[in-house]
Amino acid sequence: MPKPRPSRPYDVVLYGASGFVGRQTVAYFARQAGGPRWAVAGRSAARLQAVRQACGAAQAGVVVADAADAVALDALAAQTRVVLSTAGPFARHGSELVAACVRHGTHYVDITGETPWVREMIERHHDAAARRGTRIVPGCGFDSVPSDLGAWGVAQALWQRHGERCASVKACFSLRGGLNGGTFASLVNMLETGRRRELADPFLLNPPGTVPADPLPHADPVAPHHDADFRAWLGPFFMGPINTRVVRRTVALSGESPFAPDFRYQEYLRFGRGPGAALAAAGFAFGSLAGQGALAFGPLRWLAAALAPAPGEGPSERAMDRGSFRCDLVGVGERGSLQRGCIAGRGDPGNRATTTFVCEAALALAFDAAALPGGAAFGGVLTPATAFGAVLAARLRRAGMTVEPLD
Ligand SMILES: NC(=O)c1ccc[n+]([C@@H]2O[C@H](COP(=O)([O-])OP(=O)(O)OC[C@H]3O[C@@H](n4cnc5c(N)ncnc54)[C@H](OP(=O)(O)O)[C@@H]3O)[C@@H](O)[C@H]2O)c1
Numbered sequence: 001m002p003k004p005r006p007s008r009p010y011d012v013v014l015y016g017a018s019g020f021v022g023r024q025t026v027a028y029f030a031r032q033a034g035g036p037r038w039a040v041a042g043r044s045a046a047r048l049q050a051v052r053q054a055c056g057a058a059q060a061g062v063v064v065a066d067a068a069d070a071v072a073l074d075a076l077a078a079q080t081r082v083v084l085s086t087a088g089p090f091a092r093h094g095s096e097l098v099a100a101c102v103r104h105g106t107h108y109v110d111i112t113g114e115t116p117w118v119r120e121m122i123e124r125h126h127d128a129a130a131r132r133g134t135r136i137v138p139g140c141g142f143d144s145v146p147s148d149l150g151a152w153g154v155a156q157a158l159w160q161r162h163g164e165r166c167a168s169v170k171a172c173f174s175l176r177g178g179l180n181g182g183t184f185a186s187l188v189n190m191l192e193t194g195r196r197r198e199l200a201d202p203f204l205l206n207p208p209g210t211v212p213a214d215p216l217p218h219a220d221p222v223a224p225h226h227d228a229d230f231r232a233w234l235g236p237f238f239m240g241p242i243n244t245r246v247v248r249r250t251v252a253l254s255g256e257s258p259f260a261p262d263f264r265y266q267e268y269l270r271f272g273r274g275p276g277a278a279l280a281a282a283g284f285a286f287g288s289l290a291g292q293g294a295l296a297f298g299p300l301r302w303l304a305a306a307l308a309p310a311p312g313e314g315p316s317e318r319a320m321d322r323g324s325f326r327c328d329l330v331g332v333g334e335r336g337s338l339q340r341g342c343i344a345g346r347g348d349p350g351n352r353a354t355t356t357f358v359c360e361a362a363l364a365l366a367f368d369a370a371a372l373p374g375g376a377a378f379g380g381v382l383t384p385a386t387a388f389g390a391v392l393a394a395r396l397r398r399a400g401m402t403v404e405p406l407d
Pocket of ligand 1: 086
């Protein structure tokens with residue numbers, strides 16, 4: 001049996017704290033007034049000491065554990081109530097840590113977008129985590145919090161305001177941000193380990209028995225179109241093949257569901273109005289397909305790797321501060337009512353917003369257990385909406401983000 005969590009020395013351990021996003025999570029925790037008992041963790045004591053010093057986080061403990069060292073990871077998981085991991089590629093550095101958290105009944109959040117790996121974690125750990133009331137919540141970064149919390153929030157509002165279950169939601173993203181070396185490494189790792197076919201499965205993360213007989217209407221969009229609800233030209237969103245799978249898992253896990261049985265979800269990138277926007281959307285759609293094809297080809301992938309930032313690198317502070325994102329949503333009820341929603345924030349989505357999302361998720365696990373959906377004993381390999389729901393939405397609002405159903 002796991003030790004009761006409240007007796008553990010730490011509330012939250014930040015694993016991967018010396019990485020590009022990891023360092024930002026340390027700075028975020030260092031700013032929490034009167035808050036959690038926490039530690040930085042990773043494979044190198046020297047790099048952890050350096051990040052602690054650079055972020056003015058002398059109060060944080062230090063835990064050293066390589067991602068392949070199951071004994072050290074067991075010791076880590078036994079010392080804390082919650083693990084927040086930013087050590088990716090997660091398919092390389094995440095599996096032993098999740099297993100240790102499940103063994104010790106330690107809640108876990110991360111920022112992975114590697115859906116084939118998430119599928120593996122579901123198969124290995126969902127049942128045990130559910131039995132123990134342990135929340136294992138991948139995908140708590142920019143992929144996939146806005147999509148998941150957004151679709152869930154719109155469906156909730158349709159039910160509460162109109163008494164209608166939600167038949168469909170579409171989301172439309174605008175963003176300004178940069179690329180991290182760790183994100184590029186994770187993408188390349190997925191392609192090099194032959195996960196392309198799994199990535200294309202629209203119901204990759206669904207529990208058995210929840211996949212519709214005809215998945216074709218749920219296929220990822222590939223062509224641009226003009227959308228009357230958003231009054232703009234839209235193109236396929238490159239993160240859609242990640243986020244849509246997470247939203248569909250949320251729908252499948254939502255017992256007393258605000259979602260209709262044949263619920264549909266898709267997401268897009270906004271290009272604006274007029275012929276120039278139409279042309280840009282078409283060019284981007286074609287470029288995305290060409291880019292995916294090129295990355296599947298070894299020599300072109302190596303060339304791209306030479307041009308992309310290396311692991312540990314990412315956009316400048318100035319570029320991250322100037323970034324932003326906005327996710328507009330439109331939901332349609334079973335009887336045709338419309339419900340709009342919006343999730344938006346300032347700062348680079350893959351860094352500033354991702355840091356806020358995952359840190360607030362970890363803090364919710366540490367401090368809001370009784371208010372979380374399903375109550376304190378609920379667990380499993382979950383999604384942001386099923387694990388946190390309105391609790392995370394409220395925390396994100398307090399952190400300065402817009403998270404609203406709109407009138
Ligand atoms: N959801 C989102 O929107 C989002 C946004 C950004 C990033 N991400 C994902 O987050 C992950 C991290 O991104 P990043 O830019 O921060 O990458 P990064 O700078 O390369 O950081 C990777 C981290 O993993 C650690 N690590 C590597 N090998 C390890 C091992 N054997 N044992 C323990 N730790 C090990 C590194 O430790 P050292 O410092 O010791 O090398 C470092 O802390 C990536 O998978 C990326 O795709 C997601």
